[in-house]
Amino acid sequence: MSQTLSDNKEKTQKFTLSTDNYGMYIDGEWRQASDGATLAAFDPAHGTPLAQIPDATEQDVHDATKAARAAFSGWADTPVPARSQALLDIADLIEANVQYLATVESLDNGKPIRETSNADIPLAVDHFRYFAGCMRADEGASTMIDKNTLNIILREPLGVIGQIVPWNFPFLMAAWKLAPALVAGNTIVFKPSSATSLSVLELARLIDEAGILPKGVFNVITGAGSRAGEYILHADVDKLAFTGSTEVGRKVAMAAAEKIIPATLELGGKSANVFFDDADPQTAVNGVEMGILFNQGQVCSAGSRIFVQQSKLDDFMNLLKDSFSKVQIGDPLDPATEMGAQINGTQLDKILTYVEIGREEGAEVAIGGERINDGEMGKGVYMAPTLLVGNNDMRVAREEIFGPVGVVIPFKDEDDVVAMANDSAYGLGGGVFSKSLERAIRVATRVRTGRIWVNQYNSFPAGAPFGGYKESGIGRETHKMILDAYQQTKNILVNLSAEPAGLPFAAK
Ligand code: NAD
Numbered sequence: 001m002s003q004t005l006s007d008n009k010e011k012t013q014k015f016t017l018s019t020d021n022y023g024m025y026i027d028g029e030w031r032q033a034s035d036g037a038t039l040a041a042f043d044p045a046h047g048t049p050l051a052q053i054p055d056a057t058e059q060d061v062h063d064a065t066k067a068a069r070a071a072f073s074g075w076a077d078t079p080v081p082a083r084s085q086a087l088l089d090i091a092d093l094i095e096a097n098v099q100y101l102a103t104v105e106s107l108d109n110g111k112p113i114r115e116t117s118n119a120d121i122p123l124a125v126d127h128f129r130y131f132a133g134c135m136r137a138d139e140g141a142s143t144m145i146d147k148n149t150l151n152i153i154l155r156e157p158l159g160v161i162g163q164i165v166p167w168n169f170p171f172l173m174a175a176w177k178l179a180p181a182l183v184a185g186n187t188i189v190f191k192p193s194s195a196t197s198l199s200v201l202e203l204a205r206l207i208d209e210a211g212i213l214p215k216g217v218f219n220v221i222t223g224a225g226s227r228a229g230e231y232i233l234h235a236d237v238d239k240l241a242f243t244g245s246t247e248v249g250r251k252v253a254m255a256a257a258e259k260i261i262p263a264t265l266e267l268g269g270k271s272a273n274v275f276f277d278d279a280d281p282q283t284a285v286n287g288v289e290m291g292i293l294f295n296q297g298q299v300c301s302a303g304s305r306i307f308v309q310q311s312k313l314d315d316f317m318n319l320l321k322d323s324f325s326k327v328q329i330g331d332p333l334d335p336a337t338e339m340g341a342q343i344n345g346t347q348l349d350k351i352l353t354y355v356e357i358g359r360e361e362g363a364e365v366a367i368g369g370e371r372i373n374d375g376e377m378g379k380g381v382y383m384a385p386t387l388l389v390g391n392n393d394m395r396v397a398r399e400e401i402f403g404p405v406g407v408v409i410p411f412k413d414e415d416d417v418v419a420m421a422n423d424s425a426y427g428l429g430g431g432v433f434s435k436s437l438e439r440a441i442r443v444a445t446r447v448r449t450g451r452i453w454v455n456q457y458n459s460f461p462a463g464a465p466f467g468g469y470k471e472s473g474i475g476r477e478t479h480k481m482i483l484d485a486y487q488q489t490k491n492i493l494v495n496l497s498a499e500p501a502g503l504p505f506a507a508k
Contacts, residue, residue, distance in 0.1 A: 005377040006330030006337060015103050015333070017198070018205060020051040024060060024222050025204040027067035028215025034059040039194050039223065044110035045332050045341040047379035053197045056223035061189070061231035064219040068160040068187035069236065071216030076157045076185040083183050084132040089212045090203075091128035094121060097206060101199055105171050106332040108198040110341030110380070111295055113333050116171075123460060124175035127478065130462035131179040134480040148497035154490040157185030158262075159238030161486065164229055164252070166244040167193035167343050168298040168402075172460075173243050174200045176477045178218070181241065184486040187217045191232055193244075195343055197222045239263065239486070243300075245400075246426075246471045253474075264475030264485050266300065267468060268400045269428030272421035273303030273457060274411075274443060277312040279433035283455055284316065285323045287433050288406065290457040293327060293385050296342050297404035300472075301429025303457055305397055306387075307417050310410045317389070317408070321367045324385040330377060341380045342403060348381040351403035354396055355386060363390035363407065392420045400426075414439065418446045427469030431457045450476070 022041075023030035032038070033054040041050045054060070075083070094101060102116035111120070141153040161181045165173035170192050181188055192200045197220075204220045207213055221228050225248065233240065233255035242252040243266040256263035273291045275284050291303025308316050332340035342348045348371060355369045368386030373379075386405040388396055397407045411417040421430065430452040432440040437454070444452040450468045453459065460466065465479035475485055 005372055005374055005380075005382060006328055006334055015107065017051055017104065017107075018202060022051055022053045022198065022201050022222070024054045024056060024064075025201065025208065025218070025220040026060065026064045027219065028208065031060075033057050033223070041108055041198055042195075042344065043107050044344055045107075045380040046377070047381070050107060051198065053194070053201070053222045055194075056221045056228040056231070058231045061221055061228060061235050064189045064221050065160055065162075065235045065237060067216035068189050068219055071214055072157075072159055072187045074214060075187055075217045078185070080135055080183075083185060084136050086212050087128045087132035087179055087183050089210065090207060091125045091132070093206050093210055093212070094128070094203070095125045098122065098125075101171060101202060103333065104202050105196075105199045106340070108196050109167065109170060110332055110343060112337045112340045114335055114337065115295065120169060120172045123462075124172050127172075127175040127462050128179045131183050131480075131483075134483060135183040138480075138483065145493070148495060150494040150496055152492040152494065154492065155184075155483075155487040156490050158486060158488055159186060160236065161186045161188050161239045161241055162232040162235060162237035163188055163190045163241045164225075164232060164244065165190075165192055167195040168295060168300070170196040171199040171203070174203065177241055177243070180477075180482045181486045182213075182218065184483055186239075186486055187219075189219050189221060189232060189235065189237065191221045191223070191228055194222065194224050237261065241485075242266070249473065262485065264477075264482070265473040266466075266475065266477060267428075267471060267473040269300050269302065269426045269468065269472050270305060270398060270400055270424050271301050271303050271426070271429035271431075271449065272305045272307055272417075272424070272447060273431040274307045274417050274421065274433065275309065275312070275316065276432070276434040276436070276439065277309040278435045279455075280435065281316070281319055284433045285319050287431055287455070287457045288320055289323065289327070291431060292406035293324075293339055293404050294458045296339055296383065297406075298343060298347075298402050299458060301451060301458060301466075302402075303429065303431050304401060304406055305392065305421070305424075306406045306408045307411050307420065308408055309417075310412055313408075313410050317366060317387075320387060324367050324387065327385050329372060329382055329384075339385065339404065340382075342383050343381075345381050347402065348383055351383055351401055351405060354399070354401045354403075354405060355388070358388045358390060358394060358396040358407070361390065361394045361396065363388040363394055363396060366408065368404070392423055398424065414443060418443060421447045421449075425471045428467075428472035429453070429458075
C-alpha cells in the first residue's frame with residue numbers, strides 16, 4: 001500500500017527567517033565560531049538548506065563557560081521574585097511569538113505546524129510559568145532536632161550548568177531544561193542538536209532584544225555533538241543535564257563521574273503500549289497513533305511495542321490499518337498535515353533498515369514499511385506509517401527505531417503482558433488501554449517505567465514528573481522535583497543552648 005503526500009503549496013505560508021546566517025549567543029553577544037566553521041540547517045520536508053549555524057570550537061565553549069561563571073554570582077544573588085519574573089517575561093515573549101516560533105520549528109524539524117503551534121511552543125510557555133510559580137512557592141525548611149539544636153536547610157544554586165538536548169522536540173526540551181535551571185539561580189551553557197538549532201537561537205534573540213536576562217546568564221553554543229557536545233562535557237561546569245540517546249548519555253555520565261559533578265539524563269525508550277480486549281476501539285486506535293505516529297514516531301516515550309490481547313487481534317488490526325492509511329502526510333506548514341517529514345535522510349535510512357531487519361526476523365509488515373517520495377515533495381524525507389506484527393524477542397522490539405514503526409505483539413493475559421513489557425532494557429513511557437480502571441492501574445503499577453498513561457498517550461503537562469527507569473535515564477523533569485537537581489543543599493546546625501557545646505564524653 002503506498003500513500004501519497006499532501007502537496008498544498010498554495011496553503012503553505014511564505015516565511016522568512018530572521019537571518020540565514022545565525023551566530024552563537026555568548027556573553028550577551030552574537031558571534032561566529034572562532035575558526036569560522038559552519039554547518040547547514042536543513043528543511044527536511046523539502047530537502048532544501050535553510051541557514052548556516054556556527055560549528056563551535058573548544059575556545060568558543062571555553063568563552064561561554066567563562067561568561068556563565070562570571071555571571072553566576074550576580075544571578076544567584078538576584079532575589080527569587082526577580083528570577084521568577086524573568087521566567088514569566090520569557091513565557092509572555094514566547095506566547096507573543098507562537099506562530100513565528102512554531103513555523104521555525106516546523107521548517108527546521110519537519111514536524112507539522114498543528115503540533116508545533118498547539119503543543120511544542122504552548123507547552124514551553126506553560127513550563128516557564130510553572131517553574132516561575134514553583135520557585136516562589138518553595139518555602140525552604142527548618143526543624144528543631146532537639147530543644148537545643150536548630151536545623152536550617154537552605155537551597156543554593158549549583159553554578160554553571162551544561163545542557164545538551166536532541167532534535168526531536170528542540171524548543172520544548174529547551175524549555176524543560178532552561179526554566180528550572182534559570183529560576184534556581186544557575187547560569188547556563190546550552191547546546192541544541194546541530195540538526196535543529198534555529199528555534200532556540202530565535203528564543204535567545206527574543207530574550208536578548210527584550211533585555212530579560214543579564215549577559216552571560218544564558219549562552220547558546222551550536223555545533224556537532226562530537227565537537228561542541230564533547231567540549232561541554234569536559235568544560236568548567238558544575239552539572240550536566242542531558243537529553244538524548246542512551247549511547248551518548250553513557251558518555252555524559254562518565255564525564256560527570258570523572259569530575260564528581262551531578263548529571264541528569266533523559267534517554268531513550270522502547271515503551272509498551274498495552275491494549276486489553278475491553279478497550280474502547282476508537283480510544284485504542286487513537287492511543288496507538290498518538291503512541292507511534294505523533295512527531296513522526298520520533299518520541300523518546302513512543303509506544304513502539306504495541307501489545308494487543310490475542311482475542312481482539314484481527315479486529316484491532318483491521319481498524320488500525322484503515323486508520324493508518326488515512327493519515328494525512330506532507331508539508332509540515334500545511335495546517336491539515338498530520339504527519340510531516342523525518343528529521344533527515346540518515347534517520348530515514350535507519351528506519352528502513354529496521355523494517356528490513358524485522359522482515360528478516362520473520363515479522364509481517366501489516367501496513368507501510370516504505371519511504372513515500374512522490375511528486376515535488378519527494379525530495380523530503382517521508383516515511384509511511386508502519387505496523388509490523390512480531391514478537392518481543394525481535395530486534396525491532398528491543399531497539400529504539402525512532403520513527404513511525406510500531407511492532408504489534410499479541411498477548412494472552414495480564415501476567416503475560418506485564419512480563420513482556422518488563423522484558424526491555426528501557427523504562428521510560430508506556431500505556432494501558434482498558435475500560436477496567438482497576439486492571440489498568442494494576443498493570444500500570446507492575447510495569448517498571450517512569451511514566452505510564454491510561455487510556456491516553458504522549459501528553460506532557462507541567463506538574464507531572466517525566467523520566468526513566470533502567471537505561472532510560474536518571475532524574476525527573478517537568479515537575480518541581482527537578483529543582484532539587486539544580487540546587488545544592490546547605491545545612492546550618494545552630495546550638496541554641498546557653499551552655500557551651502562539648503564532646504558528649506568530655507569530663508564535666
Ligand atoms: P543524540 O544522543 O545523538 O544527541 C543528543 C544531543 O547530544 C545532541 O545535541 C547532540 O549534538 C549531542 N551529542 C552527540 N554526541 C555527543 C557527544 N559525544 N558528546 C556530547 N554531546 C553529544 O540523540 P538525538 O539523535 O539527537 O535524539 C534522539 C534520542 O534522544 C533518542 O534516543 C530519544 O529517545 C532521546 N530522547 C529522550 C528524551 C527523554 O526525555 N528521555 C526526550 C527526547 C529525546
